[in-house]
Amino acid sequence: MAWKKEPLPPYQDASQPVEARVRDLLSRMTLREKAAQMAQIERSVADRSAMAHHSVGSVLNSGGSVPRPSASAADWADMVDQMQRWALSSRLGIPFIYGTDAVHGHNNLLGATVFPHNVGLGATRNGDLARRIGEVTALEVRASGVHYTFAPCVAVCRDPRWGRCYESYGEDTEIVRMMTPIVSGLQGSPPEGHPAGYPFLAGSKNVVACAKHFVGDGGTDKGLNEGNTICSFEDLERIHMKPYLDCFAQGVCTVMVSYSSWNGRPLHSDRYLITDILKDKLGFKGFVISDWEGIDRLTKPLGSNYRYCVSASVNAGIDMIMVPHRYDKFLEDLIYLVEAGEIPMSRINDAVERILRVKFIAGLFEHPFSDRSLLNVVGCKEHRALAREAVRKSLVLLKNGKDPAKPFFPLNKNAHRILVTGSHADDIGYQCGGWTITWHGSSGRVTVGTTILDAVKEAVGEQTEVIYEACPSPATFANQDFSYAVVVVGEVPYAEFLGDRTELNIPLNGTQTVNLVAGEVPTVVIVISGRPLVLEPELLDKIEALVAAWLPGSEGGGVTDVLFGDHDFEGTLPVTWFKSFHQLPMNADHQSYDPLFPIGFGLRMGLDSGTQEEV
Numbered sequence: 281m282a283w284k285k286e287p288l289p290p291y292q293d294a295s296q297p298v299e300a301r302v303r304d305l306l307s308r309m310t311l312r313e314k315a316a317q318m319a320q321i322e323r324s325v326a327d328r329s330a331m332a333h334h335s336v337g338s339v340l341n342s343g344g345s346v347p348r349p350s351a352s353a354a355d356w357a358d359m360v361d362q363m364q365r366w367a368l369s370s371r372l373g374i375p376f377i378y379g380t381d382a383v384h385g386h387n388n389l390l391g392a393t394v395f396p397h398n399v400g401l402g403a404t405r406n407g408d409l410a411r412r413i414g415e416v417t418a419l420e421v422r423a424s425g426v427h428y429t430f431a432p433c434v435a436v437c438r439d440p441r442w443g444r445c446y447e448s449y450g451e452d453t454e455i456v457r458m459m460t461p462i463v464s465g466l467q468g469s470p471p472e473g474h475p476a477g478y479p480f481l482a483g484s485k486n487v488v489a490c491a492k493h494f495v496g497d498g499g500t501d502k503g504l505n506e507g508n509t510i511c512s513f514e515d516l517e518r519i520h521m522k523p524y525l526d527c528f529a530q531g532v533c534t535v536m537v538s539y540s541s542w543n544g545r546p547l548h549s550d551r552y553l554i555t556d557i558l559k560d561k562l563g564f565k566g567f568v569i570s571d572w573e574g575i576d577r578l579t580k581p582l583g584s585n586y587r588y589c590v591s592a593s594v595n596a597g598i599d600m601i602m603v604p605h606r607y608d609k610f611l612e613d614l615i616y617l618v619e620a621g622e623i624p625m626s627r628i629n630d631a632v633e634r635i636l637r638v639k640f641i642a643g644l645f646e647h648p649f650s651d652r653s654l655l656n657v658v659g660c661k662e663h664r665a666l667a668r669e670a671v672r673k674s675l676v677l678l679k680n681g682k683d684p685a686k687p688f689f690p691l692n693k694n695a696h697r698i699l700v701t702g703s704h705a706d707d708i709g710y711q712c713g714g715w716t717i718t719w720h721g722s723s724g725r726v727t728v729g730t731t732i733l734d735a736v737k738e739a740v741g742e743q744t745e746v747i748y749e750a751c752p753s754p755a756t757f758a759n760q761d762f763s764y765a766v767v768v769v770g771e772v773p774y775a776e777f778l779g780d781r782t783e784l785n786i787p788l789n790g791t792q793t794v795n796l797v798a799g800e801v802p803t804v805v806i807v808i809s810g811r812p813l814v815l816e817p818e819l820l821d822k823i824e825a826l827v828a829a830w831l832p833g834s835e836g837g838g839v840t841d842v843l844f845g846d847h848d849f850e851g852t853l854p855v856t857w858f859k860s861f862h863q864l865p866m867n868a869d870h871q872s873y874d875p876l877f878p879i880g881f882g883l884r885m886g887l888d889s890g891t892q893e894e895v
């Protein structure tokens with residue numbers, strides 16, 4: 281009797297169509313297994329019980345939550361693979377998906393390449409650059425075993441008082457749309473004719489992406505984080521929703537719901553926007569994920585009536601809940617609500633179908649474990665070269681010489697003596713900003729990189745003396761003359777609500793530093809910030825040149841590549857540079873538009889023509 285090989289069940293057979301595998305697996309799952317697939321939990325609670333016994337669908341790490349301090353990519357991959365072995369040992373062996381906030385490179389991983397934050401990339405208006413950054417980010421994320429990133433943020437930030445302004449590519453919808461090719465970089469480019477809204481992933485060197493935060497997160501009243509966006513549906517569509525269409529056209533796999541509200545209705549319970557519009561009208565077929573404790577915010581105090589939170593959010597159309605800790609309570613309430621008929625089984629099946637669809641398309645059933653051959657790409661020189669290119673293309677030249685007929689740039693790299701000073705001249709942490717190694721970011725040598733001071737020292741001639749003073753004083757200038765000074769000032773790192781502002785002066789006495797130095801020597805000012813800052817007219821008059829460098833990330837060499845004329849400036853403002861904080865909010869389509877520098881402004885050195893001109 282010849283041994284007859286049992287045919288594989290369709291869901292385990294990679295030759296079967298995705299939708300057939302989804303239907304087959306769904307038909308085999310219990311309600312409890314379906315509910316568990318809808319849970320995303322923090323790595324700190326992702327133990328054998330959660331992964332093997334419950335078969336939880338997804339794990340994430342919060343900003344700064346790492347396998348161990350200074351964990352390597354191999355440590356990350358060991359962690360994810362261990363969770364995967366537990367997941368595959370569950371009754372149906374459904375692989376889990378691990379997500380992280382790789383929002384400007386794999387910014388949680390020490391030594392990974394850290395790219396400019398989105399506001400700086402918006403200054404390039406270069407979609408192909410965004411795509412290339414996505415490709416590299418995907419490689420470094422997969423090298424660590426991670427499958428999924430909560431990026432890109434496609435917020436259209438209409439008010440720079442918002443603590444997440446730097447996560448937005450700009451205040452103009454069309455600029456944000458130009459940068460959405462990062463999705464094709466992260467996930468790979470879908471073939472011609474790929475149905476918009478249907479998830480796509482090219483292969484195991486790509487990551488599942490997440491368009492966030494749906495919808496209107498950048499349009500809240502007064503720029504309040506998690507606030508209320510007050511506008512017509514037509515404006516919500518026109519200003520905030522269009523970038524999602526570009527992401528759907530590229531097959532973005534997931535969408536994250538915004539903490540904010542629209543006309544007083546919390547997005548996390550808005551069935552009209554999530555189901556009627558996002559899923560039905562726009563045809564999104566990936567899965568919709570909540571934000572961190574996003575459903576808990578539906579009641580005050582936070583999560584006080586959790587059963588209501590689960591009911592309202594799941595019935596609104598959210599498929600996966602970023603719980604992230606009390607998943608037993610989530611499972612208990614979700615199952616209760618289904619058995620009580622408050623959440624129809626059809627809603628659960630829709631959610632799990634979408635989750636399974638993304639997992640099958642992501643190849644997790646065929647390639648559940650990390651690819652260790654990628655480990656050496658993390659922070660490699662080719663990736664850092666791309667980041668350096670992105671930095672120099674993001675710089676915006678706002679002033680070039682007190683006398684426009686005598687441009688100050690390019691700087692003389694063979695000058696006799698240069699002063700480099702200011703709070704941000706020698707600080708990787710400040711350069712990278714929030715969402716770097718920790719959630720809010722911090723000062724100091726937080727990861728591998730090149731500070732602007734390091735880069736100046738590398739760039740200048742052997743005869744040039746570089747003097748560094750973190751905090752200059754009149755004594756700095758006694759008995760020594762300087763050809764010129766480079767003063768680097770700006771914002772200290774922040775994330776989310778910690779970045780909401782009621783004033784936008786240059787922190788750490790930055791204005792005073794500039795005034796002191798500019799009173800002594802010809803001065804170039806580099807502003808490191810997630811948004812425009814107040815620049816007094818007298819300060820502007822005193823300095824020779826002004827550059828907006830945004831939050832450039834680990835490769836400070838991209839700044840000096842332009843300062844010393846190896847490349848020209850090409851960036852233009854992706855946001856309005858206001859004169860006064862009290863003008864906010866102020867966008868180009870407003871009646872009283874009276875900026876210091878308008879959106880789109882940017883000078884060139886005119887290296888070829890020798891005269892400065894607008895980009």
Ligand code: GLC
Binds near residue numbers: 343492
């Ligand atoms: C945060 C952010 C979101 C992020 C998520 C996971 O609160 O709102 O952008 O992806 O939680 O860290």
